[in-house]
Amino acid sequence: MTAGDGGRVHPDELRREGLIVPPAGQGTGEGATHDGTGRVRLHFQPSQREVRVPPGVSVFDAASWNGIAIDSTCGGHGTCKKCKVQIVDGAVSISRLDIRSFSREQLDEGWRLACLAQATGDLTIDVPPMLTRPKAATVGVGRQVILRPAIQKRYVELTEPTLSDQVTDQARLLAAIDDLELRVDLYAIRRLPTVVRRADFKVTAVIVDDVLIDVEEGDTTARRFAIAYDLGTTTVVATLVDTSTGTPAAVSSMLNKQQPFGGDVITRISATMMDPRALDRLQAMAHATLDQLTRDVCTEAGIDPAEIYEIAVAGNATMVALALGIDPEPLGVAPFIMSSATLPELLATDLGVQVHPRARAIVLPALGAYVGGDIVAGMLASGMDRDKRLRLFIDVGTNCEIVLGDGERILATAAPAGPAFEGGAIRCGMRAADGAIEVVKVSDDDVTVQVIGDVAAQGLCGSGLVDAVSELVRIGLLDHSGRLISDEAAAERCPGLVHRLGEINGERVFALAWHDDGLDALADSVYLTQRDVRELQFAKAAISTGWALLLTELGVEQSDVQQVLLAGSFGSYLSPASAVRIGLVPKLPVLRIVSAGNVAGEGAKMMLLSMQERHGAQALLEEVRYVELSDRPEFNDRFVDQLAFPG
Secondary structure, eight states: OOHHHHOBOOHHHHHHTTOOOOOTTSSSSSSOOOOSOSOEEEEEETTTEEEEEOTTOBHHHHHHHTTOOOOOSSSSSSSSOOOEEEEEESOOOOBHHHHHHSOHHHHHTTEEETTTOBOOSOEEEEOOOOSSOOSEEEETTTEEEEOBOSEEEEEEEOOOOBTTBOOOHHHHHHHHTTTSOOEEOHHHHHHHHHHHHHTTTEEEEEEETTEEEEEEESOOTTOOEEEEEEEOSSEEEEEEEETTTTEEEEEEEEEOTTGGGOSSHHHHHHHHHHOTTHHHHHHHHHHHHHHHHHHHHHHHHTOOGGGEEEEEEEEOHHHHHHHHTOOOHHHHSTTOOOSOSSOOOEEGGGGTOOSSTTOEEEEOOOSBTTBOHHHHHHHHHHTTTTOOSOEEEEEOSSEEEEEEEOSSOEEEEEEEOOGGGGTTTOTTBOOSSTTEEEEEEEOSSOEEEEEGGGSOOOEEOHHHHHHHHHHHHHHTSBOTTSOBOOHHHHHHHOGGGGGGEEEETTEEEEEEEESBTTBOOGGGEEEEEHHHHHHHHHHHHHHHHHHHHHHHHHTOOGGGOOEEEEEHHHHTTSOHHHHHHHTSSOSOOGGGEEEEESHHHHHHHHHHHBHHHHHHHHHHHHHEEEOOSTTOTTHHHHHHHHTSOOO
16 A cells, blocks of 8 residues: 555544544544645754744655655655654654554554654654665655666775786776776876775775776775755755765755846846856856855765765756856747757866766756756656656746646646745845745734744745735735725724735835834834735736646646646745635645655756666656747736636
8 A cells, every 4th residue: 555545544443453542633634634834843853953844744755855864765655664753742643554564552652654744733753763774765756766876886906916917907997897898087097006006906996877987995885975956046955965875965055146147047148148258257156156065065964075976967947058158148039949958978077066076967958948957857856757647746936837747748838937936026025034924824803924033024935925915815805806905995804904004105015024013013014015916916827827728738627637746945835725825726625735845956866866767857858848838829818817816
């Protein structure tokens, strides 16, 4: 039985098993479901890492997204029973597979399988150390990868040459690993004479794919690392991977240093068109970003950067072009042409990453100018070409990429959503950092907010914006056209909230949080403006028009969609209930809407951990059909129709 059909257990079944059933809503599966809003805190021991995720995310996924290793070999399907964790504080439903995996006493003590443990409330979780090295690496959303990395190490003890045995050092080494047909890098030949003699002819050969790139003294076979990068327009994430086990060793993220040139790809392309020196500067900034993250993850894991022998980069076509110094102008003007969908063999140094001097670089292939390698990585990680369910993949950002597929037919498109989801063009908008409101709840007489960092509210990030608009639509202070209702109408509908409505500089606003508890002046608050609502409407209309056209193209209805994957830094922290209420995603039960995490980074990790998946990424280029929205005559009419909030 898999997780998909294993589900939760009715209390009567637990009683028949002789298990003590907690009160409803405290771990039985009855009442433990969530409404798709808010955040839950997960505190992992013994690492003392605390993370926030949307309710309903599995403990295993929450750990994986944040670089916390939990043993598994089955890809999160509940079959290997390795991902055992103990819920120290909080409650998690008991699944049928938990009953088969643990004794009655262990269940009472809070032991659960992490891949089936849905976090519907705050939890403290004890993660046991991994007792054995897994044979497979779990990455992405429900995907299993056989561990077969390009990086290999072979320890050999060579016979010393003599006057009667004058075989060259290279031939002697290659003969010791004669099961491989290897090319030899000049760097390795340069080091070979010194290293083998200093090590008394006991050395480790370092091989990437079919190239001998180095020799090291002694036995270093246990030390082979790689880094996966999600090269985003706004945020760049680096994950250091131990390719001998397939587990993440460290994760770090930072803002892309190219931000001074603009918050989206069009402004950065424009910069290169207006200033001949801009391309060199943007390339240098991309390299500085990647290299800084490299130093960060190496420091966190306590490894030498020279032990990193391969990197993989997933990014949109513009970010990849800028990082490699390729003129991006053709990407920004019709007919939007890439220089190449795939790239030749690269070194990490070509991307400014200072690791092993001959470390290879894998850049994921792109489908088009606006559906790049990051989306190919996301499709790879989420198995869009394998799952027979009708699934909708949405990477929400300034440029929103949308994929619809049923395992046989896969369509992709891109929609220009604009900067609203990242706090851009929003009056009190800010990035998702300390002080940003990320969750909003509105009742008839009060507003409660969750603020990142648990500090005073300073602004509103994308998820908070969506929540705020969704809640005001639900309670009726925003009508379905997106207009804030009058004070008179608000006094009848929600008299306890009227003092939060008003005008600033002639524009209608709604106060979400006061900067100073002792002062409730609108100007001294974090507020939502009428223009902010319009910005969100334009963004969500572009996205919903995109997926609506793909549904039409495939000949299916909204209700046929069996799963929606919300990907990317913003999409993963978006409230499913709010997304449904404003029409950003199809009107479906919230449990069908999954926060997919950093699937671009997961896809990049898969490229490092499995040679087979590299072929899979290339195959996607042939299997996916790109749908261009700009040449569709019905786009404008559908866009206008999608501006209103659903009734």
